[in-house]
Amino acid sequence: MKRHTPLDYKGRNKPVWCAGCGDYGVLAALFNAFSQKGIDTKDVAIVSGIGCSGRLPDFIKAYGFHGAHGRALPVAIGVKVANPSLHVFVVGGDGDGLSIGAGHFPHAARKNIDMTYILMDNSLFGMTKGQFSPTSPCKFESGSSPYGTLEEPMDPIALSLIYGSTFVARGYSGPSKIDALINIIREAMEHKGFSFIHALSPCITYNKVVTFQSLNAQVVDIDETHRIDDRNGALALALHEEKLSVGLFYKITKPTFNERLVVMNEKCGKRGLDIERLYAKFT
Amino acid sequence: MTSDCVIRIAGESGEGIVLAGEIVTLALSRAGFNIFTFRTYPAEVRGGPSLFQIRAGAGCLRSQGDSLDILVSLNDEARDGNLKDLKEGSVLLWDGTSDVQWDSPADKDILSFPIPITEIVSREVGVYRCKNMVAIGALCNVLHFDYSVLESVIQEKTSKKGRHLLEKNLLAYKLGFDYVETHKTKSLPCHLSPIGKSEKLSLSGNEALALGALMSGCRFYAAYPITPATDLMEWLALELPRIGGTVIQAEDEMSALGMVLGASFVGQKAFTATSGPGLSLMAELIGMACMAEIPSVIVDVQRGGPSTGMPTKTEQSDLNLALYGTHGDSPRIVLAPTNVEDCFYQIMNAFNLSEKYQVPVIVLSDQSLGHRKESVRRPVMADIKRGERLRPKGDESKDYRRYRLTPSGVSPMAIPGEDEGYYVAQGLEHDEYGAPCYDPENHLQMTTKRFCKLQDISDDIALFKRYGKRDARIGIIGWGSTEGAVREAFERLNTEGYPVEVFYPQVLNPLPDKEIRNFLENKKSVLVPEINYTGQFSMLLRGKYLKQVTPLTICGGVPFTVKEIYSKVRELCDT
Numbered sequence: 001m002k003r004h005t006p007l008d009y010k011g012r013n014k015p016v017w018c019a020g021c022g023d024y025g026v027l028a029a030l031f032n033a034f035s036q037k038g039i040d041t042k043d044v045a046i047v048s049g050i051g052c053s054g055r056l057p058d059f060i061k062a063y064g065f066h067g068a069h070g071r072a073l074p075v076a077i078g079v080k081v082a083n084p085s086l087h088v089f090v091v092g093g094d095g096d097g098l099s100i101g102a103g104h105f106p107h108a109a110r111k112n113i114d115m116t117y118i119l120m121d122n123s124l125f126g127m128t129k130g131q132f133s134p135t136s137p138c139k140f141e142s143g144s145s146p147y148g149t150l151e152e153p154m155d156p157i158a159l160s161l162i163y164g165s166t167f168v169a170r171g172y173s174g175p176s177k178i179d180a181l182i183n184i185i186r187e188a189m190e191h192k193g194f195s196f197i198h199a200l201s202p203c204i205t206y207n208k209v210v211t212f213q214s215l216n217a218q219v220v221d222i223d224e225t226h227r228i229d230d231r232n233g234a235l236a237l238a239l240h241e242e243k244l245s246v247g248l249f250y251k252i253t254k255p256t257f258n259e260r261l262v263v264m265n266e267k268c269g270k271r272g273l274d275i276e277r278l279y280a281k282f283t
Numbered sequence: 284m285t286s287d288c289v290i291r292i293a294g295e296s297g298e299g300i301v302l303a304g305e306i307v308t309l310a311l312s313r314a315g316f317n318i319f320t321f322r323t324y325p326a327e328v329r330g331g332p333s334l335f336q337i338r339a340g341a342g343c344l345r346s347q348g349d350s351l352d353i354l355v356s357l358n359d360e361a362r363d364g365n366l367k368d369l370k371e372g373s374v375l376l377w378d379g380t381s382d383v384q385w386d387s388p389a390d391k392d393i394l395s396f397p398i399p400i401t402e403i404v405s406r407e408v409g410v411y412r413c414k415n416m417v418a419i420g421a422l423c424n425v426l427h428f429d430y431s432v433l434e435s436v437i438q439e440k441t442s443k444k445g446r447h448l449l450e451k452n453l454l455a456y457k458l459g460f461d462y463v464e465t466h467k468t469k470s471l472p473c474h475l476s477p478i479g480k481s482e483k484l485s486l487s488g489n490e491a492l493a494l495g496a497l498m499s500g501c502r503f504y505a506a507y508p509i510t511p512a513t514d515l516m517e518w519l520a521l522e523l524p525r526i527g528g529t530v531i532q533a534e535d536e537m538s539a540l541g542m543v544l545g546a547s548f549v550g551q552k553a554f555t556a557t558s559g560p561g562l563s564l565m566a567e568l569i570g571m572a573c574m575a576e577i578p579s580v581i582v583d584v585q586r587g588g589p590s591t592g593m594p595t596k597t598e599q600s601d602l603n604l605a606l607y608g609t610h611g612d613s614p615r616i617v618l619a620p621t622n623v624e625d626c627f628y629q630i631m632n633a634f635n636l637s638e639k640y641q642v643p644v645i646v647l648s649d650q651s652l653g654h655r656k657e658s659v660r661r662p663v664m665a666d667i668k669r670g671e672r673l674r675p676k677g678d679e680s681k682d683y684r685r686y687r688l689t690p691s692g693v694s695p696m697a698i699p700g701e702d703e704g705y706y707v708a709q710g711l712e713h714d715e716y717g718a719p720c721y722d723p724e725n726h727l728q729m730t731t732k733r734f735c736k737l738q739d740i741s742d743d744i745a746l747f748k749r750y751g752k753r754d755a756r757i758g759i760i761g762w763g764s765t766e767g768a769v770r771e772a773f774e775r776l777n778t779e780g781y782p783v784e785v786f787y788p789q790v791l792n793p794l795p796d797k798e799i800r801n802f803l804e805n806k807k808s809v810l811v812p813e814i815n816y817t818g819q820f821s822m823l824l825r826g827k828y829l830k831q832v833t834p835l836t837i838c839g840g841v842p843f844t845v846k847e848i849y850s851k852v853r854e855l856c857d858t
Contacts, residue, residue, distance in 0.1 A: 011705075013718050045699045047545070050710075057707050058718065063699035064707035065548055067541070068571045074538035078545020078553065079699070081529055082503055086549065086699055104541075107534040261529060268524045273497060278522070279661060282484040283313070 004038055006031035013058045022201030022212070023053055025173025025181065026091075026120055030060065033185035039087060046089045047076040049096035051127050053120035053201065056091045070101025073108040073117065077257075080115050084258045087189065088115035095125045098134040098154050109163035109194050114256040116188040116195045119156055120173075122203035123210040130206030140209060157238040157249055160196040161231055167195035168234065168250040172219050174200075174212050177246055180221070187248065193256050200244065215244065222247035287340030288426070288475055289348035292418065293365045294357030296325050296333040299415035304335025306419060306440050308656050310433045311339040312485035314477035317658040319767075321347035321651060323841065326510065326594040332364060339475055345622070345767035347655065349844040352473055353425065355418050357400065369393055372472055376421050378414075394471070396425070396463070403458050410448065413455035420459025424467075426475040430460060486659045488626045488652040488764075489515040489556075492582055493522070495630035496554055498664065501580075502528035503553035505542035507535055510594040511650040512556040512584040536561035540568040544577050548708055550672075550698040552634055556582035559601050560591065562608065562645075570609035572643040573733060575708040576686070576694070578672060580633045585649040587840045596840025597651035599763055600815035605645045606792050606823070614734045616644040617792040621748065621766035623657035629789055632744060639670030639743075640693060640736045647791070649814070651842045652764035668744060672696055680704050684715040688728065692735035741795040749802065751777070751784035756807040757855050760786040760799070760832070762820055765812050765843050772848035781856050791820075794827065803830045808855040810835055812848055 009031045017023050034041065041062035048054040050069035057064025063086075067075050072090045080088045090108075097105060097119045108117065124142060125131040131144035135156065139148035160168045167188055171181035181199065188195035200219070202211050220243040227233055234250035255263075290307065294300045304322060312318050316339040325331030338348040350370035355377075356362035362377040369375060371392050379385060379397035387395040400417045404410065408417075416437065423433050434456065441452050486494070493515050496504070504523060506516045520530040533539035539555045546553035557565065562583045572579045585601045587593025605617045616636050620629040626648060633644040675683060675695040685706035687694040694715075697704025706717040712729060714720040748766065751773060759769055766787045776783050786802045788795055803809060803824075809832040811821040818834035825832060835851050837843060 012716060041705070042702050043700055045549070055719075061705055063697075063705055065545070065575075066707050066709050066711060067544070067575075068567050068710060071537055071541040071568060071571075074533065074541030075545035075548070077531070077538075078503070078505065078542035078547075079549050080545075081531065081542070082546035082551040082553070083549040083699065103534055104538055107538070261524075265524045265527055271526065273526050275498065278494060278497070279484060282486050282490065283481075 004035050006035040009034050009041060009061050011059045011061045015059045016055055017052060018205045020204045021052070022122060022173040022203065023056065023120055025175070025178055026053070026118065026199050026201055027056060027059055029171070029173070029178055029181040029185055032182045033189065036182070036186055037189060043085065044087045044089065045076075045079050046091060047072045047079060048090070049092040049101060051093040051096050051125070052122070052203070053091055053093040054096060070096055070099070070104070072096065073101065073104040076115055077108060077111065077113050080113050081258060081261070084114070090115060090117040091120060093126070094119065094121045094123060094133045094135040094156070098156060102134070105159065106163040109160060109165040109196065111257040112164070112166055112193045112254055114192055114194070114258060116185070116197065118185070118197045118199050120199050120201040121156065122201055122207060124203060124207050126203045126206055137209060142206070155238060156198045158235060160198070161235050161238065161250055165196040165250070166193035166252050166254050167191040169196070169248045170198040170200070170244065170246050172200040172215060172246050174216055174219070176216065177219060180246060184248065191251065193254060218244045219246045220244065222249065287338065287342065287344070288352045288473055289336065289338045289350065290353045290355070290422065291334055291336045291351050291365060291368070292355045293332070293334040293361035295361070296331045298333070298357050299412060300324070300333040300335050300357070302440065303415035303419055304337060306433070306436050307422065308337050309485055310428070310436045311337065311475065312481060312483070312658060313436070314429060314432055315479035315481045316340060316475065317342065317344050317483070318485060318656055319344040319347055320656040321842065322654055324595055332361065334361075334365065341478060344657070345770045346845055347842065349846050353422065355422055357414055357418060374425060374471060374473060376418065376425065398459065398462055400459070403462065404455060407458055408451055408455045410451045413451050416452045416455035417459035420456040421463045424460045424463035425471050426473055428475050429477045432477060481658065483658040483660055485656050486623050487654055487656050488620070488623050488648050489584065489654065490518060491623050491626035491659065492556070492630045492646070492648065493518045495627040495662070496634070497522065497526070498662070499552060499631045499634035501552040501554055501634060502526070503543070503546040503551045504529070504555065505531040505533050505539040505553070506555045506557060507533050507539050507561060509558045509561050511586055511653050512558050512582065515556045515582070515584070515653075536564040537568060540565045540579070540581065543579050544568060544572055547578050548699070552638065554580035554582065554634070556584065558584050558586045558594070559588045559604070562601060562604055566604070566608040569615065569643050570611055570613050571710045573609070573613035573615055574710050574712070576641040576696070576733065577643075577708060578637040578641050579643045580630070580637050580646065581643060582630070582646045582648060584653040585647060593840050595650065597649045597842055598814050598838070598840060599647075599649055599765070600819065601647065602762070602791070602815070602819040605647055612730055612734070614737050615642055615792065616640070616737070616740065616790065617647060618644060618746070619647045619763040619789055619791050620652070621763060621787055621789060623652065623655065624659045625789065626652065627659070627662050632746065635668060635670030636740065638672045640740070641672070641696060642736060647763055649764050674698070675704060685717045686713060686715050686729065686732070688715060688732055691739070692732045737793045740790065740793055741797070746788065746790035747795050747798060748787040748789070749785065749798065752782045753784060754805065755782040755784040756805070757781070757783045757852060758786065758802060758806040758809040759783060759812065759848070759852065760802065760809055760824065761812045762788060762791055765814065768843040768845050768848050769812060771845040772852060775845070775849055776852055781852065783852060800828060803828055808833055810851060810855060812843060814838070814842065
């Protein structure tokens with residue numbers, strides 16, 4: 001196989017993110033994970049929704065789908081089911097995945113579609129210049145919450161576990177954890193099933209609360225004693241953490257949607273289109 | 284034998300009206316008759332009036348029939364509520380005994396024939412839900428129809444429910460038949476004795492769409508359950524896996540269309556079907572498909588609206604949504620099949636045009652068309668022009684430009700997995716490479732490119748029906764499932780010496796302008812029949828062709844009768 005350096009995966013277009021944006025870290029981690037895996041990106045499809053992080057497919061040399069706000073997961077399901085040989089990635093922000101597109105997350109997870117969903121969380125809406133999002137902390141002041149938000153934030157890791165993801169991890173795009181993020185993405189790619197990565201990816205322009213500085217102080221590696229095959233344990237870790245644990249929360253092997261589909265099709269005697277048989281149903 | 288007979292089975296939802304109707308329909312079809320059915324039922328699973336109407340005849344049938352030759356009612360409400368539709372000399376079979384006091388209306392010559400349906404099932408069958416089978420038995424005798432043909436259809440259709448129930452069904456059927464045999468006092472006027480074996484298919488609009496999709500090469504379907512499109516999904520869920528295809532029940536309609544776009548992006552022919560509320564939810568992604576130029580097919584089996592509206596009733600009120608729904612200037616193709624057979628051909632056209640022009644295609648059916656059965660000739664595959672997706676050739680994939688400006692507006696589309704074809708299917712306005720670009724010149728150029736694709740469609744396939752004398756001064760122009768009633772009215776008017784010309788475009792966007800202008804040119808009056816309140820097609824015609832037209836709109840959730848069209852045209856002729 002031809003060797004690829006991370007730079008080989010750079011797309012035709014230069015990123016449009018603000019200098020210092022956390023999303024650069026995620027992009028770099030993807031380049032590195034691709035390079036370490038040596039994958040040929042003609043077989044990679046990256047699907048995104050709308051938002052700063054949704055622009056990511058434009059910056060990678062791969063097939064991309066920059067779709068409608070919140071609809072990345074359904075599109076990716078169509079891609080993976082229709083062509084199981086592709087490596088499918090979904091990237092999008094906390095607004096895309098947990099607000100406008102929140103209805104799709106549980107269904108992609110419980111189908112156990114073999115793909116990797118990287119939720120790039122900056123705890124606000126960046127593209128529209130700083131409104132609170134589903135992961136903004138309570139009382140968060142923003143353009144649309146000048147007196148502070150009235151609601152509690154969502155917990156993407158806990159949700160993902162409950163929804164039935166078979167791989168749940170958290171990464172951080174800060175320099176101190178970039179190698180860990182590369183490793184997580186690589187592991188997620190190796191995982192057969194729906195792998196979810198909650199990637200903390202701060203907005204340096206509009207978020208003055210959740211910042212590289214605040215995250216640096218909060219992130220902590222998951223303890224080595226944590227059992228990754230224990231969903232209750234993973235959930236307890238997600239719900240009760242005082243700091244933000246980084247690493248693999250949960251991983252289990254289950255048949256994927258495509259695998260089950262193949263079995264079902266075999267069972268109903270997969271064959272070619274027999275028009276006469278179909279006509280007979282109507283006579 | 285009468286040339287043509289209209290039978291209605293009426294009762295309450297839950298009394299097995301639909302099953303009874305389907306059994307009689309299939310038996311008549313097997314006996315060589317052409318059939319045309321109509322059904323209406325409440326949105327709820329139990330309760331509320333339900334009816335199944337079957338028109339059967341040796342000749343060509345294009346509508347459900349305006350009035351009834353036979354009414355079979357399973358309860359008093361059904362009897363009283365449907366009386367008005369009985370014609371002179373018709374037969375009424377109703378649930379009752381001769382000692383029940385009920386006088387048939389004096390203003391009509393109706394042969395009232397009480398059958399003690401409830402009594403028979405409770406005393407002799409012991410299973411209350413076999414009422415419909417008693418009714419079928421009685422009907423079989425009244426029609427002079429072949430006992431064994433119906434019997435075998437009952438066996439086929441109800442054997443899955445267990446041996447016990449099957450035996451009870453057959454007993455009930457026999458008792459109904461025998462009751463008429465021993466109690467008929469005079470010769471009954473309706474005769475539908477079998478006339479031979481038919482090669483035709485007994486097919487509903489939804490079934491024809493599903494079958495046509497498979498034959499178009501479609502192997503991917505995603506949808507969310509919604510009346511009256513759900514049976515299309517159920518049929519495909521059974522059949523697609525057998526040929527290696529996939530049906531996904533999505534969590535909502537946005538997801539369903541999203542999956543279709545994803546599958547199409549990787550090169551599969553994919554489609555979804557829905558009804559009005561679902562099409563509303565899909566609107567945003569329709570725009571995405573226009574912008575990113577992704578082939579996709581969306582079927583809308585229209586129902587009464589707005590909002591939840593009347594899920595089980597028919598209407599043609601989604602025309603505007605199909606033509607314009609989604610923000611921005613968004614080119615799409617809209618097709619409207621005119622009958623069940625046409626459903627088969629228009630879904631094929633939908634896939635072919637969608638692939639060829641890389642646009643979303645919306646197919647407008649409706650509840651009455653989707654759920655009615657018609658006798659359909661076996662489709663001829665050779666009649667269909669194949670449209671293939673334009674793919675990059677040779678050097679094109681070096682420096683690949685997904686949205687390359689071409690004279691036709693259609694650009695070669697690479698498929699993931701191909702070397703060097705990298706691009707981003709782009710919902711943002713973009714340049715030829717697919718890179719986001721907001722330059723004023725570029726937006727104009729790209730919008731022009733996307734619209735330019737639609738220009739030659741009307742030349743590509745002649746998607747319209749036009750019949751009648753060209754020099755007729757009265758015209759009828761309409762769309763979709765109303766064509767059947769119009770055709771029958773047209774034939775009657777023709778025989779009576781009223782010249783009328785009829786035009787039915789099966790492509791509603793882009794309209795076949797040249798032919799429509801030619802059609803409108805010499806008309807004194809143009810009637811536009813539509814099943815919606817506002818006359819959506821009338822408004823389109825007026826705006827586009829600056830021609831005064833006369834809308835004929837109905838808004839009751841049921842299809843046109845032939846008489847409604849006929850009378851209105853007579854009115855126009857006489858003014």
